[in-house]
Amino acid sequence: MNDQVIDRPTSLAQRVIDWMDERYELRSLLDAMLHVYVPREAKTFYLGGITLFLFFMQASSGILLTLYYQPTPDTAYNSVLFITSDVSFGWLIRSVHAWGANLMIVACVLHLLRVFFQGAYKRPREITWVLGVFLLFITLGFGFTGYLLPWDQRAFWATTVGTESAGAVPVIGDFLLNFIRGGATVSDVTLTRFFGIHTLVLPVSLAAVLLVHIVLIHQHGLANPKKPAGQVKPDEEPGIPFFPHYILDEAIAWYIVLAVLVILASLFPAGLEAKANPLETPAHIKPEWYFLSLYQFLKLVPRTVGVLTPVAAAPLLILLPFLDRNPEVAPAKRPRMIAAGVLLLLAITILTVWGHFS
Amino acid sequence: MFARVLEKLMKQRVTWIAAFVVIAIIVPGGFAKAFSAAPPSPEQGATEVMPPSPGLTSPDLAPLSQGPLARSPDESPNNCFKCHANLPGPHGGIASKWDASVHGRAGIACADCHGGNPETDEMILAMSPEAGFIGVPPRRDIPALCGGCHSDVERMRQFNIPTDQLPKYQESVHGVKLAQGDIRVAICTDCHGSHDVLKASDPNAAVSPYNVPYLCAKCHSDEALMEPYGLPTDQLDIYEKSVHGEALLGRKDIRAPSCASCHGSHAAKPPTSDEVVNVCGKCHTATQKLYEESLHARIGDAAPKCWTCHGTHDIIKPSEDNFLHPEPLVDQPCGECHVDDTTFRMEAARFESPEDRRCDTCHHPTSWVMTQIKAMKNALVEAQEAYQAAEDAIQDAAARGMIVNDAEVLLTEAHTSIIRARAVVHTTKLTRVTELTDDAKEAAIKARDLADTKLADNLFRRRAMVVVIGIIAINIVGLIALKYQLNRHSEGS
Ligand code: HEM
Numbered sequence: 001m002n003d004q005v006i007d008r009p010t011s012l013a014q015r016v017i018d019w020m021d022e023r024y025e026l027r028s029l030l031d032a033m034l035h036v037y038v039p040r041e042a043k044t045f046y047l048g049g050i051t052l053f054l055f056f057m058q059a060s061s062g063i064l065l066t067l068y069y070q071p072t073p074d075t076a077y078n079s080v081l082f083i084t085s086d087v088s089f090g091w092l093i094r095s096v097h098a099w100g101a102n103l104m105i106v107a108c109v110l111h112l113l114r115v116f117f118q119g120a121y122k123r124p125r126e127i128t129w130v131l132g133v134f135l136l137f138i139t140l141g142f143g144f145t146g147y148l149l150p151w152d153q154r155a156f157w158a159t160t161v162g163t164e165s166a167g168a169v170p171v172i173g174d175f176l177l178n179f180i181r182g183g184a185t186v187s188d189v190t191l192t193r194f195f196g197i198h199t200l201v202l203p204v205s206l207a208a209v210l211l212v213h214i215v216l217i218h219q220h221g222l223a224n225p226k227k228p229a230g231q232v233k234p235d236e237e238p239g240i241p242f243f244p245h246y247i248l249d250e251a252i253a254w255y256i257v258l259a260v261l262v263i264l265a266s267l268f269p270a271g272l273e274a275k276a277n278p279l280e281t282p283a284h285i286k287p288e289w290y291f292l293s294l295y296q297f298l299k300l301v302p303r304t305v306g307v308l309t310p311v312a313a314a315p316l317l318i319l320l321p322f323l324d325r326n327p328e329v330a331p332a333k334r335p336r337m338i339a340a341g342v343l344l345l346l347a348i349t350i351l352t353v354w355g356h357f358s
Numbered sequence: 359m360f361a362r363v364l365e366k367l368m369k370q371r372v373t374w375i376a377a378f379v380v381i382a383i384i385v386p387g388g389f390a391k392a393f394s395a396a397p398p399s400p401e402q403g404a405t406e407v408m409p410p411s412p413g414l415t416s417p418d419l420a421p422l423s424q425g426p427l428a429r430s431p432d433e434s435p436n437n438c439f440k441c442h443a444n445l446p447g448p449h450g451g452i453a454s455k456w457d458a459s460v461h462g463r464a465g466i467a468c469a470d471c472h473g474g475n476p477e478t479d480e481m482i483l484a485m486s487p488e489a490g491f492i493g494v495p496p497r498r499d500i501p502a503l504c505g506g507c508h509s510d511v512e513r514m515r516q517f518n519i520p521t522d523q524l525p526k527y528q529e530s531v532h533g534v535k536l537a538q539g540d541i542r543v544a545i546c547t548d549c550h551g552s553h554d555v556l557k558a559s560d561p562n563a564a565v566s567p568y569n570v571p572y573l574c575a576k577c578h579s580d581e582a583l584m585e586p587y588g589l590p591t592d593q594l595d596i597y598e599k600s601v602h603g604e605a606l607l608g609r610k611d612i613r614a615p616s617c618a619s620c621h622g623s624h625a626a627k628p629p630t631s632d633e634v635v636n637v638c639g640k641c642h643t644a645t646q647k648l649y650e651e652s653l654h655a656r657i658g659d660a661a662p663k664c665w666t667c668h669g670t671h672d673i674i675k676p677s678e679d680n681f682l683h684p685e686p687l688v689d690q691p692c693g694e695c696h697v698d699d700t701t702f703r704m705e706a707a708r709f710e711s712p713e714d715r716r717c718d719t720c721h722h723p724t725s726w727v728m729t730q731i732k733a734m735k736n737a738l739v740e741a742q743e744a745y746q747a748a749e750d751a752i753q754d755a756a757a758r759g760m761i762v763n764d765a766e767v768l769l770t771e772a773h774t775s776i777i778r779a780r781a782v783v784h785t786t787k788l789t790r791v792t793e794l795t796d797d798a799k800e801a802a803i804k805a806r807d808l809a810d811t812k813l814a815d816n817l818f819r820r821r822a823m824v825v826v827i828g829i830i831a832i833n834i835v836g837l838i839a840l841k842y843q844l845n846r847h848s849e850g851s
């Protein structure tokens with residue numbers, strides 16, 4: 001390699017890289033990061049990567065929004081109105097952020113389903129799964145806190161009913177409700193609180209957890225969906241080079257998602273209802289679609305049961321890799337787990353649709 | 359030393375006042391305690407338990423029973439109720455109805471209207487003529503019977519209800535006819551019930567506003583009953599379809615008028631031509647004021663009144679069509695409008711059909727007034743059209759996801775001006791109308807411009823989107839090409 005360098009006159013870029021490499025040994029780091037292999041059988045559908053891309057989009061559009069957004073009840077609504085109708089391309093930034101949030105949740109859930117059905121959460125990837133569930137919760141937290149920020153009627157009342165369910169938790173319900181709202185009702189305190197959580201607490205948490213999630217993935221390489229980890233013989237690897245082959249496909253996927261985002265934002269830009277009015281309850285209050293199944297469930301069963309079920313289900317989801325001891329990954333070899341997953345998915349879908357039309 | 363302190367204290371007025379207050383609190387309290395064991399004096403007991411009834415002091419006002427009208431089941435037995443409650447059929451029903459009625463609850467008992475002696479449990483004695491039993495009071499006597507109590511100011515004060523129903527009734531068409539011996543007309547019990555009288559504010563009462571139209575119609579829609587009086591029987595049908603009927607009966611809007619709001623209840627009578635402006639003005643205060651500024655209001659009997667243009671039971675939402683007939687009226691015979699050269703014919707029959715409740719029914723097609731009317735109509739129509747165009751554009755923009763709050767504010771402004779302009783038509787002054795329609799048009803045009811800008815912006819967004827998608831597509835194609843190249847490269851190597 002050195003011979004080649006000597007043979008040709010070095011370009012400026014080359015010299016900068018050399019200069020850096022001399023000091024920080026970047027090449028070996030990059031090599032370690034990029035020159036890994038993806039099993040030929042692995043089918044990620046690029047969903048994790050798409051979620052990652054959408055997180056980048058959310059972060060950058062979100063930062064732009066904070067340049068104009070003002071988190072007080074008196075000014076929040078007007079600042080959003082201003083962003084949407086006066087700031088140049090403000091409508092685009094806001095609409096991309098609003099649609100991006102929805103798409104990110106979709107992508108994240110599909111990613112989870114992919115991992116679940118391929119059994120990719122099993123040994124040695126248990127912690128990757130645990131962190132993944134945390135990432136999903138953080139993403140949902142983004143959705144919940146972000147929804148209040150425009151401070152229009154929909155925002156205010158969706159948050160009112162959303163936080164209400166926290167009050168039904170036995171024993172600590174009242175405390176929890178007060179803690180989330182910062183008082184008995186959704187108010188200016190709630191708004192500042194949600195703003196802080198949405199723009200500081202959650203992004204930092206997500207970035208930190210995501211970093212470990214990805215480092216772990218790098219350490220394990222992608223799972224083989226045909227054989228349990230123990231049965232993959234070293235000589236079967238390597239598969240497809242991660243760089244540039246897999247990255248190239250990933251880039252195409254990102255571009256397609258970007259196109260979808262642009263189309264949605266242009267044709268269905270984010271709207272704004274009347275300014276929040278705590279004295280005027282609108283006729284139909286519903287939370288965002290991703291909380292609808294939970295909301296509908298709460299309506300159907302006694303309140304305590306409704307609230308405790310998800311509280312009990314969350315640890316089960318987090319600890320799934322430790323509860324499911326079957327080492328097999330192929331769906332055909334773990335019919336009960338697949339059936340349970342399909343049933344749960346069906347129940348959630350039905351509840352969501354039901355909630356939408358009721 | 360002590361004396362000096364005392365002297366100093368005495369000098370301060372504050373101390374005096376404080377001392378006085380302390381004494382005032384302690385002394386009566388102590389007295390009350392001291393005497394609390396003693397039985398109340400007979401006078402004290404009487405004032406607490408049985409306030410002297412005005413019925414006692416002026417027995418001539420009380421209808422039949424002489425005693426105080428207070429039901430005290432423990433003391434004076436109401437044997438009528440006891441027996442009747444156990445009777446099968448309507449007699450038993452009467453007892454329970456009365457018990458639930460406002461009279462039952464206030465202790466106005468059977469004997470107060472029917473006479474008799476409720477103290478005895480001997481049926482013959484209780485309902486004997488000697489005991490003053492009269493059975494069912496004759497219809498003719500009912501108003502006076504009810505009025506016996508209800509005209510008594512002292513007795514009605516505690517219920518805060520008026521006491522002028524009887525004199526009002528006697529003035530009403532119903533009352534006058536009854537006095538003439540016609541017992542088919544409505545009497546108190548026909549509207550309020552007899553044993554089952556409820557408060558007028560009780561939504562279940564037949565006289566509650568939502569029920570009044572059906573209550574009046576019970577008789578007034580009865581053709582056989584109305585035939586001798588030559589009265590129409592279709593008022594309820596017509597009223598139900600009117601703006602007022604739809605509001606009151608359809609939307610349950612309690613502010614809308616029932617029959618009684620215009621005709622009166624106890625004093626029921628059709629309003630006369632010189633009363634109608636005040637009758638409508640009870641609710642339409644602002645419009646009445648505007649009307650009173652008009653030339654119409656100044657020409658007395660010959661003038662059109664509210665009902666000339668709007669009708670009575672059949673009032674519908676007015677519109678710009680109310681100005682002129684669709685086809686101009688030509689070759690009208692003079693006698694159509696004039697009795698002689700100077701007198702107008704304003705009788706109600708001429709305006710019975712909604713078709714004829716229009717300006718050109720009276721105003722000559724070639725008159726100066728007609729040019730004013732036409733200008734007024736045009737101004738309103740134009741303002742309305744500008745408003746409509748703006749509203750359409752705003753809805754279009756909103757449907758495309760554009761934020762239209764600012765345009766909507768202007769649109770509301772235009773709407774308000776149009777409503778005010780329509781009201782101002784009652785002044786018959788063209789300039790007053792055009793001032794407001796000009797405001798409306800201006801606001802509507804501004805709103806429309808805003809909406810159009812938003813639509814243009816939306817078009818730009820869609821075009822820009824196509825360009826961006828194009829660029830993304832080119833990139834994707836580039837990446838796919840790169841991929842093929844790579845694959846071929848790695849196959850080759
Ligand atoms: C913000 C949310 C998330 C991001 C950005 C993210 C990102 C990624 C990425 C880029 C990968 C590489 C493979 C791929 O692209 O599919 C991956 C793999 C993985 N993720 Fe996530 N993830 C997220 C949430 C989750 C969730 C919710 C779960 C499950 C509960 C999860 C569990 C896993 C597991 C187990 C793998 C390894 C899969 C394998 O080896 O095939 N992740 N994640």
